[in-house]
Amino acid sequence: MKLFNLPDLGEGLQEAEIVSWQVKPGDEVTQGQLLLSVETAKAIVEIPSPEAGIITKTFGDDGDIIQVGDPLVEFKVEGATESPTSPIKPVKQDSGTVVGEVKSGSQVIEEKAARLGVNQSSGAKATPAVRALAKQLDVDLSIVTPTGPKDTITAGDVQRVAKILAEVGPMELLRGVRRAMARSMAQAHAEVVPVTLCDVVDIQHWKTDEDFTVRLIQAILAACEAEPSLNAWYDAHAVGRRLLKKVHLGIAVDTTDGLFVPVISDVGQYSTAQLRIRLNDLKKSVSDRSIPADQLRGNTFTLSNFGTIAGRHANPIVIPPTVAILGAGLCYDAVVPVDGKPAVHRLLPLSLTFDHRAVTGGEAGRFLAALIKELGDK
Template identity: 45%
Template sequence: MAVIPFNLPDLGEGLTEAEIVEWHVSPGDRVVSGQPLVSVETDKAVVEIPSPWSGTVKALNAETGEQIAVGAPLVDLETDQRVDQGQIVGDLEGSKPEVPKTAQSLSVDRSSKPTTGPVRAAPAARALAREKGIDLETVTGSGPDGTITRADVVSLAGTETRAGWEPFSAARKAMARNMAEAGAQVVPATVQDWADVSSWISPEADVLVRLVRAMAKAAEAEPALNAWFDPKAITRRIHETVNLGVAVDTDTGLYVPVLQDVGSQEANQIRTELDRLIAVARAQRLGRQDQLGATVSLSDFGPLGGAFAALVIRPPQVAILGAGRVSEKVVWGENGPEPRQYLPLSLTFDHRAVTGGEAARFLNAVLHDLEHPG
């Protein structure tokens, strides 16, 4: 039997790190090849990583919530299987001298420790050492039994972490990258208006479902905004179906799951799928398929506050609609002043691909559907 370290495998698409969401095993557990070991989140998608071999879990080398790099130690497995290192996804060539093999199994005398071999270190210390490019073999541990603490790594690095600063979660990192990409590429313009929703608004009204339906109707009336734009080829692709990205605010960051083909669904079907997507987003369980293929987006920020907004479009999409908080306004009616309920709308579009006229027609179609009582 041999204890073999299994490193975080390459998850594709140029991703370099992932955040541990949930361990499905504990030290001492017996696992079989293909059994899920851990769920990790990367670029907002949660992925299960299976065991490459059958054996016994000896050590977990990262904690829930910790971000680790591709190729870093994930779990140590004791196995009697013949392991072909060349076939293990994520076992990076030349990485072994730089990474520790186990987090728990040995107590090391730091005054006479060997130059190679296992190193006992806290997960936070390992994460910081990776960030700073520090070989843990060069760090003297001050913790119990010579365990390397985060303070030991900070001391060796010669820098102090800034009080009050915290690293971004995987979701917030993805948001930062996506917003930077959008800001660098898109030429945004915004049109705004008020929808008179007095005929149907009530505490029980499902405003979000009405907005989804209105987006589908507007895309049918003005398809130019239900499109993708390729700036290199200066071409666009207008979609026949509306796959609507819906912004969801969570404690860990912004997610945009996608409602597929909303124009073909009834209100109850839309609500059921919305409930599912919002629940899995807030539980950090969104799969990649739940986030692919958006042709246009919607942000219903009204329940949180605010009226109008200049929103951010994520390429290759060309438009996003924002809905603010419903407000009461007094207008002049047939019998004099009367209170009415208005929903503020902001339509941001990529002016490289969409004309002002197309945007106005799309917004008018949204207004027309929202102001209908049914």
């Protein structure tokens, strides 16, 4: 018997969600045959069999989240020696010494709490009876606000939370794209020092059939050439940045499954017509979930055209290692002075968020000024 574990999927990814199995116990497979599909970092990845054999066991069901290195498949290979069917888990080492076991501080506290009839798991203080009630009502004690003496959780506290949970409905675990998005947002919140500059540009002169997104992309290219500091990656560990010559543009795409950011590598190589074709292709591949994983990473700058939905200004989120993102808001009409007289013109609101660890205010200001000039030119 041989075990095949979830391989390293690259980019530092440590887990994946099982989408669907293509094999079952008893199936005979050939080397390279598809075993299952998993989702990670917003992409569907197909995992082939490393060799030929007969499937004897599969680990995990559709929707389960597994870690890199966890067993996926056990199969019988001709000529292989027999081994246990269950995965081998590391044995916890004995913390004892030659004079006996040395208990950790947490163990001592837990044992003392047990003698007093108090349960302190998950940082919560509750009697065994209250713990049993919480288990019966499916209430996690870590989310209960205690009202008892010395911050002890009472039965009434558990019943109050149970009533609230019954009203709001069951917990919906984030999976797939939304799970990846949640982790990216948490990383950005923990690492980035964000600052947002807002401004508007007069686009009254634009043609009625102007390709809005393409025009924004071309303006970003011009701004990156004028101020390269925003087309960069920041390394928090080394406290350094890498300025890149080519612009690999991430385009935020909203879907019912969550937010995707497909990347147009070296976006400056495309003409206006080619850019539109490339954008259409990306939108389609995101819609039908056929976009390859390598087209969802490696961006050096990001564009979020949130104005197609609603909102004039925002604070777009910078995702490391990039250092900037441009948000384009909802266009609106406003009265502006033209040759000393009032006139109604079409305005485009812009929001530029940058990571102040790597970008100065002056650099961001020059970038935004170059962007506005490019959009404002006829």
